[in-house]
Amino acid sequence: MDASDVVIIKQHLIDPEICIRCNTCEATCPVDAITHNDDNYVVDVDKCNLCMDCISPCPTGSIDNWRQVPKVKAYSVEEQFTWEELPPELGAEELAAAGATTAEAAPAVEAPAPSALAAVAEGETSFVSARFGATIPPWSAAHPFTNLYGPKAAEKTIEATVTGNVRVTEVGKEYDTHHIVLDFGSRPFPILEGQSIGIIPPGTDAAGRPHHARQYSIASPRNGERPGYNNVSLTIKRVLEDHDGNPVRGVGSNYMCDLKVGDKVQVIGPFGTSFLMPNHPRSNIVMICTGTGSAPMRAMTEWRRRLRASGKFEGGKLMLFFGARTKEELPYFGPLKSLPKDFIDINFAFSREAGKTKRYVQDVMRERAADVAKMLADPDSYFYVCGLKSMEEGVVLALRDVAVQAGLNWEGIAESLKKNGRLHLETY
Secondary structure (H helix, E strand, O other), X not given: OOHHHHOEEEEEEOXXXXXXXXXXXXXXXXXXXXXXXXXXXXXXXXXXXXXXXXXXXXXXXXXXXXXXXXXXXXOOHHXXXXXXXXXXXXXXXXXXXXXXXXXXXXXXOOOOOOOXXXXXXXXXXXXXXHHHOOOOOOOOOOOOOOOOEOOOOOEOOEEEEEEEEEEOOOOXXXXXXXXXXXXOOOXXXXXXXXXXXXXXXXXXXXXXXXXXXXXXXEOXXXXXOOOOOOEEEEEEEOOOEOXXXXXXXXXXXXXXXXXXXXXXXXXXXXXXXXXXXXXXXXOEEEEEEEHHHHHHHHHHHHHHHHHHHOOOOOOOOEEEEEEEOOHHHOOOHXXXXXXXXXXXXXXXEEOXXXXXXXXXXXXXXXXXXXXXXXXXXXXXXXXXXXXXXXXXXXXXXXXXXXXXXXXXXXXXXXXXXXXXXXXXXXXX
C-alpha cells in the first residue's frame, strides 16, 4: 500500500443541522474553500488550509466541526451537499482498517494563508476584503446571549406572535420590503443591536424535508421595538427572483411578508457575537448598507436616539451611507429624512434614478473623504457594512483609498480596524 493512501487528515466540515445558511463563513474564507448550494454550506478539502478565519464569525458554531479521515477518502463537496447531518466520527479500529495507526492520526496542517497586512506588504494583486473584517466586537460592546433556542439547544424553538407587519418601501410587490414585529410574551429572548434570529418556515422542501431556518438581522434596539416589551422587529424584502433574474418565490421572505397580526412563528437564536455596537457613549459609528442591510443600522440608530432622548447621549457621531436603486426602494426613507441633522449624518446613493449618473455607497464615501478619513484615524470610531456581497469589496477599497489620499498609514489603520473590532462586514 502506498504511504499516501494511509495519511490521516483532519477534515473541516459544517454541521447542516445547526447551520442557518447565513453565508458568514463563505464571505470570510480568504481562500474560497467554502461554497453552498440550495441545501448546505460545505468545505472543499482541497482548498481549505485550516487558517481558522471562519471560526469566530460563525453565529451558531456549526462551522467548528472536524473529522479524522484517510486523505484518499476525504468527503467531497458533492457528498457534503447531500448531507442532512454530519457523518459519525471514525474510531481507532476504522482508521486502523484503513491502514493507519493512532500515531498517524494527527492532523496534517498546511501553512495558513497570509494575513491581510502581509498580503498588502507583498503586493498581492487580488484584493480580498474579508481579510480586513474584525471577528471580535468593540471593547465596550454589551455581552450578547446566543443560541438560547435552536436545533441542539435545550429549547428547540421559541414561539413568537406577530404584532405588526407594514410595508416600508413606496413601491408595490416587485420590491416589497416589510417591517415585521414579533412578540415573545413572557419567555426570555435577550437581543442586542447587530444580532440576528432564525425563522423556521412551516412545511417541507421539494425533498420532503422540513425547511431550514432563514436568518434575519434584528432591526430594533435592545429594549424592544416598543420600549419595555419583549419584542423585536425585522426588515424583510420579498424575494421573487434569484441572483440570475429568474423567477423564484423565496420560501422564508414570502412566508414572513404574508404574515398577519396574531400569526405564530417559530424562532431560533439569537445569533451573533461580533457585529455589535460600542456602548461607549462618545464612540462614533459609521454605517454603510444597502437594502435590508439597513436592519442592524436601524437598531443602532434607534438605540442612540433613545439614549439621546433620555439625556444619556454624550456626543458620539453617527454617519450613514445608504444605497438603493431608487428612493422608492429604500426602506425607511421617510423616517430617516425626519431625523435631526445634528444627530445623524445621512448620505444616500441611488444607482437607478432616471436621467442621473449611477451612484453607489462607495462613491459617496469618496465624496465625503475628509470626514471618513477623520473616522478612520480615530480609534473610537467603528465601521459597519451590511448588504449584498457585491458591495463589500468596493466599500473596503474606498476606505483604503480614503486613508491613502489623506496621508494615513493604511497598513496601520487596517490592523486597527481588524484587531480592535472596528470594521465589521456582514454581507450575503
